[in-house]
Structure formats: C-alpha cells, structure tokens
Amino acid sequence: MGLTDMQAAEYANIQVGAMLRAIDVPPVDRGTLALFAGASGDHNLIHLDIDVARRAGMPDVFAHGMLGMAWIGRLLTDWAPQSALRRFDVRFQGITHLGNTIRCSGTILEKLEMGGERCVRIGLNAANQYGQTKIVGEALVALR
Amino acid sequence: MIDRKWIGHELPASVLPIERTRLQFFAKATGQPDPVYVDADAARAAGYPDLPAPPTFLFAAEMDSGVAFRMLDDLKIPIAKVLHGEQNFIYHKPACVGDTVTVRSTISDIYDKKNGALEFVVKTSRATNQHGELVAELRSVLVCRH
Numbered sequence: 627m628g629l630t631d632m633q634a635a636e637y638a639n640i641q642v643g644a645m646l647r648a649i650d651v652p653p654v655d656r657g658t659l660a661l662f663a664g665a666s667g668d669h670n671l672i673h674l675d676i677d678v679a680r681r682a683g684m685p686d687v688f689a690h691g692m693l694g695m696a697w698i699g700r701l702l703t704d705w706a707p708q709s710a711l712r713r714f715d716v717r718f719q720g721i722t723h724l725g726n727t728i729r730c731s732g733t734i735l736e737k738l739e740m741g742g743e744r745c746v747r748i749g750l751n752a753a754n755q756y757g758q759t760k761i762v763g764e765a766l767v768a769l770r
Numbered sequence: 771m772i773d774r775k776w777i778g779h780e781l782p783a784s785v786l787p788i789e790r791t792r793l794q795f796f797a798k799a800t801g802q803p804d805p806v807y808v809d810a811d812a813a814r815a816a817g818y819p820d821l822p823a824p825p826t827f828l829f830a831a832e833m834d835s836g837v838a839f840r841m842l843d844d845l846k847i848p849i850a851k852v853l854h855g856e857q858n859f860i861y862h863k864p865a866c867v868g869d870t871v872t873v874r875s876t877i878s879d880i881y882d883k884k885n886g887a888l889e890f891v892v893k894t895s896r897a898t899n900q901h902g903e904l905v906a907e908l909r910s911v912l913v914c915r916h
Contacts, residue, residue, distance in 0.1 A: 651801060658799070665792070665799035667833030670849055682850035691854035692829055696800040699825035703804065707816065708864065714825050715858040 637737065637744045637769040646705045646732035646748065651697050653727045654689050662693045689722035694730075694752050694761045701730040702748070706767045712745065716763030726754040735764070743768040772845050772880050772889050772914065781875040781893075784835035786828065790867045793821045800824070810867070820867035825859060828897050828906055831873035841877070845891065847914050855890065856911035862904045870900045873908070889914040 652658075659673045668690055671678040679687045695716050702711060722728060729752070736747040750763040790810065797807040802824065805812035813821045832838040842849055865871050879892040895908040 661795075661799035665796040667830040669833070670839075672850055678850070692826055692857070693800065695857055696796075696802075696824065696826045700800065700802055700804070702825065703806075708806075708822055708825060709817065711825055711861050713858070713860050715856070717856045718854050721853075 637746070640734055640737060640746055640769070642734050642736060644734045646701055646734075648732075649697060649701045649704065649730040651728045651730070653725050654722060655724060656687065658693070659687060659689060662690055662696075666690065666692055666696075668692065684721075686724055688724070689726070691718040691761070694718070694722055694728065695763075697728060698730045698732075698750050698752055698761065698763065701732055701750070702765050702767065705732070706769065710768045711765065712740070712743075712768055713766040714763070715765070716750065716761050718761055720758055720760045722752075722754065722760045726760075728752050728754055728760065732765070740766060740768075745769065771882075771886065772847060772891065774880055776845055776877050777880050779877045781832070781837050781841055781877070782835075784831040784837045784873045784875075786831035786834060786871045786873065788823050788827075788865050788867050788869045788871060790821055793823060793827070793867065796824065796827060796830075813866070818864060818866050823865040823869075823871075825861070826857075828859075828865065828871060828873065828908065829857070829910075831871060831897070832875065832895075837875070841893070845877075847891070847912075851915050853913045853915065854910070855913040856909070858907075858909040860907040862906060863899065865897070865899060865905045869905075871897050871905055872899075873897045875908075878909075887916050889916065 733749045735749045745768050748765045752761040753759045806816045875895040878894045882889045891912045893910045897906045
C-alpha cells in the first residue's frame with residue numbers, strides 16, 4: 627500500500643498528505659443527466675433540454691452540481707464506511723459540461739479530535755480531463 | 771433584487787420515504803458499483819438494517835415535494851438563472867430503507883455581491899426520521915445570476 631493508494635483507513639496508519647484512491651467517471655452524456663434527473667428528483671429542464679439551456683444562455687445542457695457531489699460521495703464511501711462520515715461540504719466552482727470526464731480525488735489534510743472522536747479532515751476535488759476544477763470541498767470522517 | 775423579507779421564512783416540510791428501488795435507481799444514475807447501495811444483504815453485512823441512503827440523497831426531499839422549486843417561485847427567481855453554489859451536510863444518524871425522513875428548511879440569509887449582479891440565497895435544513903431523531907443537517911447556497 628503506497629501513499630497514493632490508501633484504502634481500509636485506520637487512524638494510526640494515516641499520514642497527512644496521503645491521497646484517497648481517485649474515482650474516474652465516464653464522460654458526461656445526456657443519458658447520465660436524464661437518469662440523474664429522475665433519481666435525484668431534480669427535474670430542472672436546463673439539465674435535460676437543449677432548448678431550455680440555450681434560452682438560459684448556456685451552449686447546451688450541463689451536469690447537475692449534485693451529480694458531481696454524489697460522485698465525490700462515492701470517493702468517500704469507497705474509502706471509509708458511510709456511517710463514519712460526519713461532514714461533507716462542497717463549493718461548486720465550474721459547470722461540468724457534456725463530454726467532461728471527471729476525476730474525483732481526496733487528500734488527508736489533518737488528523738484531529740472532534741466530538742470525542744478521532745477524525746481526519748479530507749480535502750476534496752473534482753476536475754475534468756483538462757485539469758479544470760469543478761468542485762472543491764472537505765469532509766470529516768471518524769476513524770477507529 | 772430578491773426581497774429580503776424572506777430571510778427567516780420557514781418552508782413547508784418535505785416527507786421523503788426511503789425506498790429500495792429509488793436508492794437502486796440513484797446508485798445506477800451515479801455509477802455506484804458498491805453492493806452496499808444496491809443489495810440489501812450486502813448492506814446488512816455492512817451493519818445497516820437495509821440499504822443506506824447515500825451521502826447526498828436527502829437533497830431529493832425538497833425536489834420530490836416541489837418545495838425547492840416553489841421557493842424559487844415565491845422569491846421570484848427564474849429557475850434558468852439559478853446555480854448551485856455550495857452544499858453542506860452534517861450527518862447524525864444513517865437513513866435506511868424503511869425510514870421516513872422529514873426535511874424542514876429555513877431561508878437563513880439572502881445577500882448580494884458585485885453590486886447586485888449576483889444574489890445568494892442560503893437555505894438551512896434539518897432532516898429527522900420517523901422517531902423524531904435528527905438524521906442530518908443540510909445547508910445550500912443558491913446563486914442567482916442577473
């Protein structure tokens with residue numbers, strides 16, 4: 627297990643600066659957005675109908691912010707059980723367009739005690755294939 | 771300009787039953803391959819009573835109920851001008867299939883930047899289960915582009 631591929635997290639073994647195993651998501655297409663609209667309940671047509679998107683001044687439909695956050699959620703629950711997740715905060719910095727291939731990554735920023743639990747603070751990032759950051763954030767995960 | 775009178779306004783409650791097929795659909799839509807999120811036996815083996823709602827799922831409560839969209843209507847914000855700026859979750863207790871989660875939100879702030887070219891609406895929410903236990907706290911920042 628190298629520093630850049632750290633799974634099965636245990637507090638004692640974790641080093642600040644270590645990275646979670648990144649998640650690579652297939653290119654965003656219209657089908658992805660249609661499925662996510664249904665599953666998330668967000669039926670805003672700006673994500674589904676190019677005519678609506680163009681009337682709003684966008685070149686085409688684009689991904690729901692919450693779809694990107696769900697992908698980052700996968701990164702976190704791949705690394706630690708969801709029951710250990712205490713906080714999950716993101717800021718949406720850029721629009722994820724059709725054809726974007728998003729990589730979600732996380733870095734251990736800090737080991738700390740919080741509410742009587744040993745936790746790690748994780749820096750989060752989602753960027754496309756051109757290195758443009760779309761989402762940044764942080765999570766707090768409790769560990770044994 | 772969004773009327774600042776809405777600061778402090780409480781939105782109607784949204785009730786979201788956590789259903790297995792919906793969570794399986796959410797897993798499919800988000801490319802989630804982890805069996806904990808699609809297979810009840812795998813979820814039980816991981817210590818959950820049934821499939822857990824994934825970390826961002828509770829956002830669906832006010833989508834399904836329409837409360838999020840009615841809020842935009844009330845605030846006279848055209849949906850085409852809205853972007854999601856920030857989203858926060860604080861987790862207290864898992865929500866699993868069979869639970870019914872109720873989300874109650876308050877418009878906690880409205881402010882602008884760039885001389886009003888951008889306006890921000892902050893909504894804070896509490897999600898409780900059918901036993902009245904706090905499941906999660908949510909905070910959303912919506913950005914209105916003028």
